[in-house]
Amino acid sequence: MNQSIHFDTKQNIFHLNTKNSSYIIKILKDGTLSHIYYGKRLRRYHGSKSYIFVDRGFSPNPTLEDSTFSYDTIPQEYPTNGDGDFRTAAYQTLEGNGSRISRFHFDSYEVIEGKQKLQGLPHTHAENKGDAETLIIHAKDAVNGLAVELQYTVFYHADVMTRSVKFINETSQSVKLLRALSMNIDFRDPDFDLVTLYGSHNNERNAVRRKVVPGIQSVESTRISSSAHQAPFAALAKPDTTEFHGEVYGFQLVYSGSFLAQVQLDSYETTRISMGINPYDFSWKLDSGESFQTPEAVMTYSDSGFGGMSRQFHDFYRKHLLRGSHKDRERPVLLNNWEATYFDFNEEKIVQLAEEGRELGIELMVLDDGWFKDRNRFESSLGDWTVDTGKLPGGLERLSEKIHALDMKFGIWFEPEMVSEDSDLYRRHPEWCLGIPNRNSSYGRMQLVLDLTREDVRDYLYDSISEVLKTADVDYVKWDMNRNITEPGSKELPEDRMQETGHRYILGLYELMERLTCDFPDVLFESCSSGGGRFDPGMLYYMPQTWTSDNTDAVSRLNIQYGTSLTYPAVTMGAHVSTVPNHQVGRITPLKTRGDVAMAGNLGYELDLNALSKDEKREIKAQINFYKKYRKLIQFGNQYRLINPIEGNEAAWMYTDKEQSRCLVTYVKRFSLPSAPIRILKLNGLDPASLYRDLETGECFGGDELMYAGISIPRVKEDFHSMTWVFEKVSEDKIQ
Template identity: 50%
Template sequence: MPIEWNEEDKVFHLYNQKISYLIQIVHGKYPAHLYWGKRIQTLQPTLILPYKGRPFSPMTEPTDSKFSLDTLAQEYPAFGNGDFRSPAYQLRTKDGSTITEFVYDSHEITQGKPRLEGLPSAYVENNQEADTLVITLVDPILAIGLNLIYTIYHDLDVITRSVSFEHRGSQKVEIHKCMSMSVDFHSSKWDWLQLHGTWARECHIERQPLNHGTQMISSARGASSHQHNPFIALLSKEATEEHGDVYGVSLVYSGNFQASIEVDPFETARLTIGINPFDFIWLLMPGETFQTPEALMVYSPDGLGGMSRMFHKLLRTRVCRGIYRDRTRPILFNNWEATRFNFSEKKLKQLADAAANLGIELFVLDDGWFGHRDNDKTSLGDWDVNRKKLPHGLKGIAEYVQAKGMQFGLWVEPEMVSPDSELYRLHPDWCLHVPGRKRTLSRNQLVLDLSREDVCDWLIDTFTNVFTKAPISYVKWDMNRNMTEVGSAVLPPERQKETAHRYMLGLYRILDTLTKRFPEILFESCSGGGGRFDPGMLYYMPQTWTSDDTDAVERLKIQYGTSLVYPALTMGAHVSDVPNQQTGRNTPLQMRLYVAMAANLGFEMKVDQLTKEEGMEIKKGIQFYKHIQDSVCFGDLFRLLSPFEGMDTAFMYVAPDKSKAVVFYYKVLATPNPPFYRLKLRGLDRQVKYQINNGGQAFYGDELMKIGITMPLVKSDYFSIIFLIQRLEEESLRF
């Protein structure tokens, strides 16, 4: 069992073949962090936890003048008992005090991984895949138990962490802060990396040195947000794509979050992630339990690339679920950029005819099919078919699409309501609001209050009805605004600050019910693109619309940054018309195709107005994509050139058995009289020969990785090329 308990030293050792994580119970009370990194056999605690009295650091234990919580590397620190750094949690008791002291009570080591009640989390398919440690701390005065939950996978270099509070006492307690994990690193000589952005510019990479004080990213928008993805990483100073220590943490949560790193005067670094404590209070009553979301923790000694490949494997195989988890996704057409709201059944049939002729596999009807939805000012909440546009209903257009050999998909935005809707007129209190205050509109809509059980039940019943009215194979679940006036008509005053988290619990209940009720539907999540691209949504919907920005040049940065955590199989990428609707840029069809082929390929353009040449190019592109789709969706990603560092971008996907690979290369702007450039590949078998694009000459993997492929000299902007690398079975080299 890869979790050992050393009774003599009071040390827990979580390990597999590649990583170790060690915790010590110091003075029989305090869980201290010893080590997280490459696998080690054992560790003497005195090697890593020397004690020294520091001026102004309180003496925590009367019998040990050198010991202070202010300088101890801890696993789940509190505030008020001597540690002046930011705590991982804070409770407020009936008398107004926020002082608690949770000390070690017991522990349990079990096979497998427990599910988190009401929350998405990584999972196991059998108990032999992982082992779980639960360290129970107790505050004897409050009679509350605090469970630190750790799971380590046997074949994944991953540790998951979460926390639960169990109220065993008699007085109500408020939880004001409850991070999902906290790690005190014994050094601060790191860089930190995050993914920031906004609508249409998601997941841009930012790396900078740690400084003294607190560095933080967060969302208080009611969603994980376009602005900051719920992911943060620490990197050794020399870390690159291929080399160096990287610690990445991602939160399995789709709501308000906070991730922070605090550097103290003694050059330690405290990393935490969890629910954003801003505007959050949870009332914990006697007999109740509160469970935090789960944090996914990945350590890689092989740079950012190693971290990404581990996150990809974890998310693909042990976070995403359902029948589509291990399947390539259908190549789709979405009518939005071709028609927006202005469509008829006749127009949709024209688009379906053209899409089918191109070899597209899935036809998706976007916004505008319900109520009186001719613009974005009305009808959200009225999920009845607009018979003026679709006289034969959803079933009629779906059956027409099926007759063309395609599947049928549908856009919905269930979490929203338009003030101009029958639903709002019947239930004006069903939206998030504060009595007596204005109701702020965004995109002419309000947010339904999913903290309410009756609203959630109505949504489940309504969309069960929608999804059974037609043969629907795909649903795009959109969410096009963030929360304002976050209050609930059904919660008492002392529970109003629970609203945002209760909303997420309600959403997860809806998604869990509908995805189980309709397992044959491929659900894609969306929030104006990547505004809710997080592991929590992937647990229910195995792919996400990466960005509303379909410009090929901008997509290079968006998809490259997103790939730090999320695999290609989870990313939707569409080819659209030019000039691009977001940037006005004109890029060649080949580049638009090749950028979208690096993820789940789709089309969002006037396919019924293509020239003959454009139609042929798209047909060939679709056929080619089907040839490489397995490698893209299930291969190991190696990022070769970053769009954040120059005009060239390159990355490759290598099949798990290294028998083939596909290399994508893009040059945004041409260079006059350029030098030759050789692109060095990665991830191949160095001992075998490969052909490039079925050429006559073959090269050893060793050559391709150490010397590389010479890139063509071009005299045009927006150049792109794809290289197919295939193994020759009959020849190999033995070093």
């Protein structure tokens, strides 16, 4: 094992190393933890970047003896509130006497091999004994007795570090946490761009880049969901950083609830980045002896541009976040009936779709919304997870048997977290909904939200879902969540804990998913929230893939899938071919383009196969055969983004295997332009010393030639046009 954590007793510094990066913390004279460095690996730190203390006007001092020492100007690891640092705090407490001031000072540390589990929360893990090493810094508040553990796990070979914080109330009194972020870094450098991912339903994870300027810039969700509107991700990049070159720091929160990611540039050109649970409408009461664990933040540094950052995230999540029997399995090509039938289906229609799908090579038939009791409209039946025998007289069992008899797998849709007022469940238990007494509840998609903070609600959902999974022999579950939470309150929580509702809801959700995914390990679970409204690492811990967006339009998907790929590997992204005109935007695109774009994730189809022509069916069959041939390469290979679709009219990306022996390249043009120039596409990630054969034409080119000179893209006068190339390494002595 590489020893990745060192403590220098002479300098009082912790030096953390991954394969290519270093992170350095210094203990100052009063026990304050100060941030020194994060960036390209240093063999050893001798103190070249030592902090120069200066007397700054309006920066208060904790003692009279030293006017140069101020918390307001020190680059800190985990800054507090109210005792001289006027920048944003990483945590804040409220004591019984009304005090909101606390400061932790270093007490001790320990280094452990591997990585601890985070109780009740999703977390990354060390697969093998030597994968990770963890530093736990113990600190205490000498006045109120509150203790904290700052946890740093170093994944040496993955070039990733994770951080989280545990608060422990060792006092005899209750303490409230008002703010409890997972990480903070103070860079003594003002020269950054901030990259985040914004969007909306049907338009998720659009990348936006802007200069960090004095003041505060932040993204957040207050929806008790990671949301389609802002993603729990932020990157700090140097202004000259590109896809292939330059320094970038990526940060992501392993959490599915309300979050905050914030950057503050202060008057003395220190850039503070912090991330964690959103303090908005949050507090947590810690009684004596209780503890609170924050979610985990994942950090990675790359000097190889955004592409290098992405591949580090991809490899790390595939190896150290995803779990279960499907983690390393190739994902099946599926057919979903929703856009083919909506609520209007019966057993015969679904079986006919499956039969058509089998002939084309589809491996999984998914029955979407509408299979349960009286579910013929959005206003009814959520919560009543019993089969509608009018549509399925033989129940799910007979339908499943018929699908399996076709040598296909069978999948089903649930929306467990919601309830309709027009349902047997709501009529029995209206108190099981989230809400505030004496206030009306808001509706979203004509439904209410079940109170997952309650154990009886979670038990009901577990029993209902597990009964379906057992009796119907289900292979796949699409877990949907089609609204965000308003009026957050639980009828079981006392008044002084009502602001815990949001986080307790997420903890309850995690507990339910843990039970189901562990008890049904062979079921492939896919997370969905009206598409990508809850696409986050927390959900991937339980469900190894997510429906990327309800928007299946290939042109729209270029931006959506580009932004998603900044942190998530292709094997986590559901991507389907749907009918035209597209149901979300009305666009008509060629079937080939729809297929080429959908192959950038886990391929599926969402259309009425019975309505297609023979030529269209032949084309789909060819698409599926092609995808299956290169599925492993796409889902588990290295991805290189070649052209950013946000910046122009085109997009291009490619996948290589780990041995650099094979690559698949995709190019898409939105609009045909008059007098268009001939475009050159430069590949990446190949062996420059090897020769590669174009499998379509048989022509051979050097890896250096493909990467540095590039390939000429044929000029085609057609909107929404796509092309693919496959190159395989060949020995020069085999070339005729």
